[in-house]
Amino acid sequence: MTQAPTKTTLRTWALVLGLIAGATGGGLALEHHISLTSQAMLYVLAVVLAAYALAPLPSALCAVAAVTAFNFFFVPPRWTLAVESQEHLIALLVMLVVALVISQLAAQLRNETERARLNAKRSQQLQELAGGLSMALQAQSVVELGQTALDTAFDGPNTLALVRPDGTLDFGLSLATKVQMGMHSCMREAATLGPGTGRWPGLNAWYIPLVSSAQLQGAVCIETVSASDGLGREHAQALCALLAQTLARLRIAAAMQVSQAEVQRQQLQGTFLAAISHDLRTPLAAVVGAASSLQSQGDRLSAAERERLLGSIVSEARYLSNVTENTLQLVQLTNAAQPLRKGWESMEEIVGAVLGRMRLRDTHHRITAQVPGQLPLIEADPVLLAQLLSNLLDNALKYSSGAITLQVQASAGQLLVSVEDCGKTIPADQQALIFQPYARCDRKGQRGTGLGLALCRAIAAAHSGTLNLQTCQAGGNCFVFAMPINPQQPRGDLP
Secondary structure, three states: OOHHHHHHHHHHHHHHHHHHHHHHHHHHHOOOOOOHHHHHHHHHHHHHHHHHHOOHHHHHHHHHHHHHHHHHHOOOOOOOOOOOOHHHHHHHHHHHHHHHHHHHHHHHHHHHHHHHHHHHHHHHHHHHHHHHHHOOOOHHHHHHHHHHHHHHHOOOOEEEEEEOOOOOEEOOOOOOHHHHHHHHHHHHHOOOEEOOOOEOOOOOEEEEEEEEOOEEEEEEEEEOOOOOOHHHHHHHHHHHHHHHHHHHHHHHHHHHHHHHHHHHHHHHHHHHHHHHHHHHHHHHHHHHHHHHHHHHHHHHOOHHHHHHHHHHHHHHHHHHHHHHHHHHHHHHHHOOOOOOOOEEEOHHHHHHHHHHHHOOOOOOOOEEEEOOOOOOOEEEOHHHHHHHHHHHHHHHHHHOOOOEEEEEEEEOOEEEEEEEOOOOOOOHHHOOHHHOOOOOOOOOOOOOOOOHHHHHHHHHHHOOOEEEEEEOOOOOEEEEEEEEOOOOOOOOOOO
C-alpha cells in the first residue's frame, strides 16, 4: 500500500539532487569562461525546472538548496558557507527570494492549469450528460445515466435515489442509517448538506436534493469529499440540477399524456353521444310510426301494406342493433383498461361462422371465400374478429354491386385476411378519413354511422395487427387485415 508513495518521493528528491548537481557541474565546467552572475543563472534555471515539474514544497527546497550550493561552490570564500562581502550576501538573498517567487508562481500556474483541465473535463461531462438525458424516456434511464456520471466524477461511494409516489426514497439497496437520514434531511431542507456548505459541516459526504421547479425528485449522496473542494461541490450540484430537470420533464410529459388521453376520451364520448342521438332518432321514429300504424289501422290496411310496414320495422330494428353493437364495442376497445381475453382460435371456423350469418344478406351469392386448409392457429377474441369480418363484408355488400372476394392466407409470420370488392374506388384523399369514427365517404342512397371501419381498425389494433385499404388494379377496393402468428403453436387437441 505504501510502495507507490515511496517511489514517488524518491523520484522527487532524486530529481532535485539531479538538478542541483547539474547546475553545479555546469558551473564548475564553465567557470573559466563565464562570470559569477552567469553561474548563478544556471541555478536559477534549475529552480525554474523544479518549480515546473515538482510540487510546491520540493520546489521551494530546491530553491534553498540552489542558493546554498551556489554559495558553497562559487561565492568567495569558496568551499565554505561563509560570505566575505556584503554585496555577495545581498546577491544570495535576492537570488533566494527570486528562486522562491519563481517556485511559487510556477506552482500557482501549474495549479491553475490543472484546474482549467479539470473544469474543461467537467464541462464536457455536463454536455455529454445533457445529451444523454435529452434522449431518456424513462426514470430508470435517468438513474443509470446519473449514477454513471457521479461515479466518473467522484471517487464515492455515490448513491442516487428517487422519490416514490408515497414520498419516500427508493434506495434500491441497503444503505447505512446515517446516509438515509442525510438524504431525507437534504430533501426536507431543500438544500445541500455537508462539508463547505455551512450545514452539517462535520460530515464527510455531500447530500444534494434533486429539486426542479420547487418539486423534489430525489436525492444524491457523495461520500469521501473535502470542504475545500468548492469547485467539486458546484460540479456535483450542476449534475444534480440536470438530473432533476430531466426527471421533472418526464413527469410533466407523463402528466400531459394522461391529460391528453382524458381529453380525447371526453371528446370521444361527446362525439359518441352526439352521433348516436342523431343516428338513432330517424330509425326509432320509423319504427314507432310503422308500429303505430299497424296498431291503430291494422284492420283497414291491406296485406301488402302490413307486410311493408313489418319489413320496415325489421329493417330499422336491425340497423339500430348494428349501430348499438358497433358503438358499444368501439367505446369498450377505446377505453379498455384490461387486455382482451384471447384464446387459440381457428380462422377457418371464424370465417365459416361469418359467412353463415351473411347468407341472409347475400341473397345473390356475391361473396366468394378462398380459405386454405391447415392454417396456423391464432391468439384472438373470436367474437371481435367475427365482427371485423362482418363489418367489412357488410360494407362491401352495401357499397358495391359486383363480386366480393374474401381471401385468407398465412405469409411471413402473419395471417392476412383481405376483402376485395368491385365498387367505386375510394379516393386517395379519403382513404385515411374513412377509418375515423363517424366519417363517411359520399354514398348516395346509403346511410350509415361511419363506425364500422373505425371499429374494425380498433379490433385490429387490439390484436396487435393492422387494417389498411388498398386500391385494386382493375378498380375497386381491398381491405387487408394483418395480425401476427404466434410461432409457438399449442400441442394436442384444443378444448
